[in-house]
Amino acid sequence: MRRSRSLFRRTALTVAAGLLVFQVTAGLALFVNVLIPLAQRSADDFSALLVLSARTWVELPPGTRPAFAAELASSHGLDVAEAPESRGDEVGHHPYLNFLREALAPRVDPGTVARVTEAPDGRFHADVPMAGRVLRFSFSKDLVTPRPMRAFWWTLAAALLVTLVVAWQLARRVSSPVAQLARAAREIGEGGMPRRLSEAGDRELAELARAFNETAARLAAQRENQATLLAGVSHDLRSPLSRLRMALGILGEERSSPLVAKMEADITEMDALIRAQLELARAREREPVRLTDLDDLLAGRVQAASTLAPGEVRLRTTGGPCRVAVAPVALQRIVNNLVENALAHGGTKRVDVVRRRCRRAIFVGVRDGGPGIPADLREAVMRPFFRLEPSRNRATGGSGLGLAIARQLAETHGWRLAIKSRRGGGTSVWLAIGLA
CATH class of the missing domain: 3.30.565.10 (Histidine kinase-like ATPase, C-terminal domain)
Structure with missing residues (x-):
């Protein structure tokens, strides 16, 4: 037989799925409409700095270029030097490099191409053609802000954590009163009288708890009345039966009569039946273990x-x-x-x-x-x-x-x-x- 899923699990999965879909959709919208444009603007500003720095370096006298390079390194974290003739085929996989490459393309000399690559040591290289020369600007990944992919994944992880917490809390809030109701109903079915359920909380659950408490109280009263009635009737029946048995006992020689013997047997049978009914009534009383x-x-x-x-x-x-x-x-x-x-x-x-x-x-x-x-x-x-x-x-x-x-x-x-x-x-x- 297929095992049914609990209300807590179904509620948690439903809420978590809904919130997760919403969070992923909102995260994609944020990624496309906010983070990507922000990264493109950052790359555009950084490309302007690179081109301006390359033009200034070319126009400076050779003797002042080392001081300018030191100023770039201290102020902007950029290392500048002439690019080597054999620059290799380094590959750049970072998303920011594509934005920077697109931003540099319209700013360099016509007929030239700016190369933006990632070195094996993890630093980025931007080779900027300027006045017949190619200058290489090297910079660390730490200068790359914002980082859209990292921001997206962090946002998604935080959203997932919040989703799980909210789903757990909401599922617990819904299923906990139902579980208490099931335990109380099971206790009534076993002949006990559970404690009153709390009638505080949401209106629908409070009304359910109130209706259950009223029903449980009525059942308890009916059981008590039934037991009292059965005990009273049984007692009232056993008293005349005892008197009949005593009357038969004083009949003397007439006790050997088949009719008297049958009457005694009937009295014994009725007494046993009443005793069994009393025992059935007492069976609803729980005994300490x-x-x-x-x-x-x-x-x-x-x-x-x-x-x-x-x-x-x-x-x-x-x-x-x-x-x-x-x-x-x-x-x-x-x-x-x-x-x-x-x-x-x-x-x-x-x-x-x-x-x-x-x-x-x-x-x-x-x-x-x-x-x-x-x-x-x-x-x-x-x-x-x-x-x-x-x-x-x-x-x-x-x-x-x-x-x-x-x-x-x-x-x-x-x-x-x-x-x-x-x-x-x-x-x-x-x-x-x-x-x-």
């Missing part, structure tokens, strides 16, 4: 199941000793329900309780050798009062609450319960406990 030896806990459950119910219940563990922070009472109730369900409906009297440890989770499985559960009914059997045996007879179909209670306990504590088919036949119910 504590460090527990999981193997000792499972061994105690297996021993108790083997003592109270006929059949063979075995424990198998892998992965070495296992001490983890869990809700022990909730885990005991889940294992009890799964083992009882396997013994009652597994078709055989042999049940395996398996504990496996992986890097990020611990798996506890209860396996039987029965007929199995159809794939399309594995989700339904964990709903309250659903039975594979449609007669609604408790002797053959049970109360329909065992797996529902186990699932509710698992969801309340952030665990996962799943039903799988065994390769050789039968059913495996696995509880996954995540490790922090």
